[in-house]
Amino acid sequence: MRRITAASAASLLMLAGCGSTDDEAGTSDGTIAVAASDTTCDVAKSESGAGTVTFAIANKGSKVTEFYVYAAGDRVMGEVENIAPGLSRELHVELAAGTYETACKPGMIGKGIRNGFTVTGSAAALTEDAxxxxxxxDYQRYVKSQTGALIEKTTEFVAAVKAGDVAKAKALFPVSRTYWERIEPVAEIFGDLDPAIDGREDGLEPGQDFTGYHRIEKDLWETGDISESGPIADKLLADVQKIVDKANSEPLSPLQLANGAKELLDEVASGKITGEEDRYSHTDLWDFAANVEGSRAAIAALRPALEEKDPALVKTLDEKFAAVEAGLATHRSGDGWKLHNELSEADLKTLSDQINALAEPISKVAGLVASK
Incomplete structure (x- = not known):
């Protein structure tokens, strides 16, 4: 769950460097231009034919923004996050005939500035390609393995919280979150479950309760008093179970894999590098590593198709992933990782540069997957 601050915005300006600064970028060849500002979301077209739809979002405002395509019930069909002011990003999304909503989210919070969007006709699914x-x-099998471990470790974490075992709960907190962070793009498809599980206190909507992992994290590290945390822990486990059930039954588009691989790197830049995600425990490097592992898993599933279309890109991705993993490995501590506040500014700059270098080739994957 992301909320942009001044610190994370600086990281995102670098990460978004693969975007265009041309306001008219991507408006030809059927691409739908979106002009986003702090108060408006002007989508050039309100309808499209079925199949792969490409939006080119230009951020003309002063805040970092996001762009979403929602189906009924706020089911996320596609999203692009962390669009820094003055930059443009593309979203490729596979849509069947039906009624949708588009949304810009200035500041990356709230329900967004929404517009109706209609898709008509029919088109061959991308999955007709073998x-x-x-x-x-392959990726669905990966999700199933991660959700199984997520339930197991979250159950252990919740049991420790309810037993009042602060030391054990602290040890299990980053471990249980590892499995969540690896598949977060899938989890984010399902409306309000993500903020209930992973929302941060400063990113809450009016009237929204502070629940989930980070509420318990605050109790564990800020006060050390979890005597009244049982109901929050029970809710966390129930919400995680809902995500697990939905994730294992949700058919995914190849474009969701490609977009998700990039989203996980955006997660690193917007919260993990800056230390904003796990601000009480400082266990951000567990999340960092999990985001990178999840991104690599999505690319690994797509590898046969990518090698057929652009083997040079695959080689570059392998090299950049290896560089990130080698850089991260220098911060190992036992079976886990150093705390974020144990890293120097130079350490964080090196990790940020390595993520930026990986983000550029990964930004090309969705367009390649969408190409015929």
């Missing part, structure tokens, strides 16, 4: 069908099947 390699892309194989990619979604």
């Amino acid at each position: 390699k892309l069908a194989g990619a979604t099947a």
